[in-house]
Amino acid sequence: VNRREFLATAAATAFHSAWAAEPDQVWLGPDYWANPLQDWRLRGGRLECHVSGGDRNVFLLTRELSPRPGAFTMRVKVGRLGEIAGDGFAGFRIGIRGPFDDYRDSAVYGVGLNCGVTTDGRLFIGSVTQDAPRIAASEFELTLTGAGARLTLSAEGREVSREVAAIQGGVALVCHAGPLGDSPDPSLNVMTMSGIQRPDRERRGDVRFWFRDWTLDGPRVDAHPQRAWGPILFAQHSRSRGVMKMTAQMAPAAIRGPARLRVAGKTYEAGVDPLSRTATFRVTGWDDSRDHRYRIEFAGGSFEGTIRRDPKQKPRIVVGAVSCTNDLGFPHAEVPRSIAHFQPDLVAYTGDQIYERTASYGIERAPLERAALDYLRKWYLFGWTFRDLMRDTPSITIVDDHDVYHGNVWGAGGRKAEGAGQPGQDSGGYTQPAEWVNMVQRTQTSHLPDPVDPAPVDQGITVYFTEMLVGGVSFAILEDRKWKSAPKMTIPQARIVNGWAKNPDYVAARDGDVAGAQLLGERQMRFLDDWAKPRPEVWQRCAVSQTIFVNLATLPPPADTDAVTPKLPVQPVGGYAEGEMLVADHDSNGWPQSPRNAAVRALWKARALHIAGDQHLGSTIRYGVDDWNDCGWAVCVPAVSNLFPRRWYPPMTGKNPPKGGGRNTGEFVDGFGNKVTVHAVFNPQAVAHEPKIVHQRAPGFGIVEFDRAARTTTVTIWPRWEDPAKPGAKPVAGWPIVIGSDGTRRS
Numbered sequence: 139v140n141r142r143e144f145l146a147t148a149a150a151t152a153f154h155s156a157w158a159a160e161p162d163q164v165w166l167g168p169d170y171w172a173n174p175l176q177d178w179r180l181r182g183g184r185l186e187c188h189v190s191g192g193d194r195n196v197f198l199l200t201r202e203l204s205p206r207p208g209a210f211t212m213r214v215k216v217g218r219l220g221e222i223a224g225d226g227f228a229g230f231r232i233g234i235r236g237p238f239d240d241y242r243d244s245a246v247y248g249v250g251l252n253c254g255v256t257t258d259g260r261l262f263i264g265s266v267t268q269d270a271p272r273i274a275a276s277e278f279e280l281t282l283t284g285a286g287a288r289l290t291l292s293a294e295g296r297e298v299s300r301e302v303a304a305i306q307g308g309v310a311l312v313c314h315a316g317p318l319g320d321s322p323d324p325s326l327n328v329m330t331m332s333g334i335q336r337p338d339r340e341r342r343g344d345v346r347f348w349f350r351d352w353t354l355d356g357p358r359v360d361a362h363p364q365r366a367w368g369p370i371l372f373a374q375h376s377r378s379r380g381v382m383k384m385t386a387q388m389a390p391a392a393i394r395g396p397a398r399l400r401v402a403g404k405t406y407e408a409g410v411d412p413l414s415r416t417a418t419f420r421v422t423g424w425d426d427s428r429d430h431r432y433r434i435e436f437a438g439g440s441f442e443g444t445i446r447r448d449p450k451q452k453p454r455i456v457v458g459a460v461s462c463t464n465d466l467g468f469p470h471a472e473v474p475r476s477i478a479h480f481q482p483d484l485v486a487y488t489g490d491q492i493y494e495r496t497a498s499y500g501i502e503r504a505p506l507e508r509a510a511l512d513y514l515r516k517w518y519l520f521g522w523t524f525r526d527l528m529r530d531t532p533s534i535t536i537v538d539d540h541d542v543y544h545g546n547v548w549g550a551g552g553r554k555a556e557g558a559g560q561p562g563q564d565s566g567g568y569t570q571p572a573e574w575v576n577m578v579q580r581t582q583t584s585h586l587p588d589p590v591d592p593a594p595v596d597q598g599i600t601v602y603f604t605e606m607l608v609g610g611v612s613f614a615i616l617e618d619r620k621w622k623s624a625p626k627m628t629i630p631q632a633r634i635v636n637g638w639a640k641n642p643d644y645v646a647a648r649d650g651d652v653a654g655a656q657l658l659g660e661r662q663m664r665f666l667d668d669w670a671k672p673r674p675e676v677w678q679r680c681a682v683s684q685t686i687f688v689n690l691a692t693l694p695p696p697a698d699t700d701a702v703t704p705k706l707p708v709q710p711v712g713g714y715a716e717g718e719m720l721v722a723d724h725d726s727n728g729w730p731q732s733p734r735n736a737a738v739r740a741l742w743k744a745r746a747l748h749i750a751g752d753q754h755l756g757s758t759i760r761y762g763v764d765d766w767n768d769c770g771w772a773v774c775v776p777a778v779s780n781l782f783p784r785r786w787y788p789p790m791t792g793k794n795p796p797k798g799g800g801r802n803t804g805e806f807v808d809g810f811g812n813k814v815t816v817h818a819v820f821n822p823q824a825v826a827h828e829p830k831i832v833h834q835r836a837p838g839f840g841i842v843e844f845d846r847a848a849r850t851t852t853v854t855i856w857p858r859w860e861d862p863a864k865p866g867a868k869p870v871a872g873w874p875i876v877i878g879s880d881g882t883r884r885s
């Protein structure tokens with residue numbers, strides 16, 4: 139490389155923030171990921187950290203420091219935002235890397251070396267010393283240079299210098315309130331049983347700084363322009379019965395639109411919702427006989443993909459099924475890659491697309507705008523994982539409890555919960571304001587075909603249950619939480635806490651089936667009745683809901699709570715936990731029994747497979763009502779990322795187990811007295827795949843194939859650790875399961 143080429147390359151990788159030209163807004167621009175989103179903003183051409191707390195930072199997505207020898211220089215202008223009180227610092231973090239070796243993971247969970255100026259004016263690299271050089275200015279330019287292993291930080295003519303080997307990875311701006319410690323601090327970023335811990339992210343102190351003119355250049359700098367993200371972050375679409383709907387998810391930019399969709403030679407416009415930051419396009423008269431490239435444009439950005447033709451001519455319709463995307467293992471890159479291998483015609487995300495503690499920094503439930511941004515930063519992580527799958531594949535996305543910041547949700551027709559937290563949940567309804575719940579539903583479900591019965595429920599909470607037709611397979615998209623009765627209110631003598639009866643004299647199978655208790659509710663039952671009617675364009679039906687209509691779980695006695703679940707020892711491969719008992723968790727849709735039976739019968743009338751998630755326990759079962767096997771089949775897909783590993787170790791043996799089925803397969807009666815035939819279960823096992831903390835909780839996904847000519851349905855559960863593209867790749871033991879159209883198992 140001659141000198142001229144070298145200089146050209148260096149110029150191409152140089153970075154300069156361009157905030158001066160940007161409007162005042164929450165979103166910082168496509169080059170950045172802010173931790174947390176709602177604590178940063180652009181104001182007057184500079185970046186402001188306007189909430190004081192531990193480890194507020196802005197990660198630069200599009201550049202990183204390479205391990206090559208050579209120099210780099212990073213600069214930024216820094217100033218105090220109001221009065222400063224308490225320990226803390228403002229400055230840089232460099233060499234940022236996350237536990238899963240992906241820039242997205244580095245952006246959210248990475249650890250690096252801090253360099254900056256403390257609130258009492260001391261310059262530091264890594265660790266702060268008492269005799270460090272000090273500056274007094276409230277506004278200064280901070281310069282960090284690296285040459286080989288030598289780092290030098292300077293401001294206001296003072297400097298500190300230090301040898302640090304092997305700096306490599308991302309860079310960020312940091313505004314930190316709290317103890318300074320040393321960095322990198324090995325206590326940070328530890329994966330534990332309850333997820334990834336970042337202990338020092340509490341709100342505290344009065345340490346707020348602004349930043350301007352951030353630059354990074356030099357031969358050590360690598361540019362990754364393809365990592366820029368936004369203002370259009372991702373998009374979901376559906377295509378059914380001549381209507382195409384698409385929802386584009388935007389970053390919280392100031393501009394409200396219109397957003398434009400260019401497709402099939404036409405341009406459509408849609409405004410951006412001020413709370414959900416979504417733009418939804420609805421195109422009628424859709425030509426589904428061919429593929430259409432599309433392009434969304436908004437606020438100077440664009441997003442492209444393909445809406446594929448309706449697979450009417452395909453002999454097999456393939457569905458990917460996903461649930462429970464916690465952030466342990468984020469960005470879960472192998473999951474969308476493995477699902478894409480099967481070239482699905484549709485992907486169903488059956489709930490818990492986010493968890494409350496995703497991406498740390500706690501949970502903000504109010505005020506509304508901050509609570510919306512708090513949800514969006516978690517939802518954005520989901521989109522970051524699945525955006526390439528969603529780009530070209532229709533999706534069904536439905537909302538479960540964690541998506542609305544609940545551990546459990548008994549929607550009770552949309553009522554306002556009495557109080558907050560778990561007591562509020564137990565009272566039935568939603569603890570979050572209706573506007574916020576509708577915002578969540580808009581982000582996840584507004585691209586679905588129009589609701590078949592759109593009247594909102596209590597508080598004006600919207601509904602989305604509907605039908606979607608894909609290649610002659612009709613999907614009933616259900617909301618099995620929204621109308622479900624709250625057991626605490628419906629069976630008061632059971633003394634229900636968080637779904638579990640505290641009264642030892644209450645027997646769920648005997649006493650739980652009380653008059654008036656709802657599961658799907660009248661309106662969805664009417665819909666299912668109509669849906670089951672023969673239609674010439676439909677050759678197969680499939681229902682998608684949050685969870686299965688049975689309680690498939692065991693626990694050690696007395697099993698009057700499931701709080702112990704994350705602490706139970708994981709069995710070795712092939713092991714069996716002895717002495718456990720069947721449970722009666724009223725959050726499961728084994729309760730309430732009579733409407734459960736009616737729902738199971740309605741699905742069987744339609745000869746529909748039921749796809750669901752929520753349980754974190756992959757399973758394939760056949761429902762029974764009056765007798766075993768007198769109704770249809772269900773598949774619960776495993777969690778993508780599992781912090782609550784439920785299990786199935788019944789103490790009795792099942793009758794008539796399937797050929798080759800394990801001890802926990804066959805015909806059982808669940809804790810609510812429901813008949814169920816278990817064909818395969820994906821229990822957590824002590825597998826050797828690293829990181830064990832991810833893989834020993836039975837994570838994975840489901841693939842369902844409907845074969846038109848053979849009239850069979852094949853259900854397969856894949857473990858997260860297996861790459862299905864590799865020769866000899868094996869699904870979880872017990873799968874695939876092939877089911878005939880008459881409900882008998884074929885193999």
Ligand SMILES: [Fe+2]
Pocket residue numbers: 462490540752753754
């Ligand atoms: Fe979940």
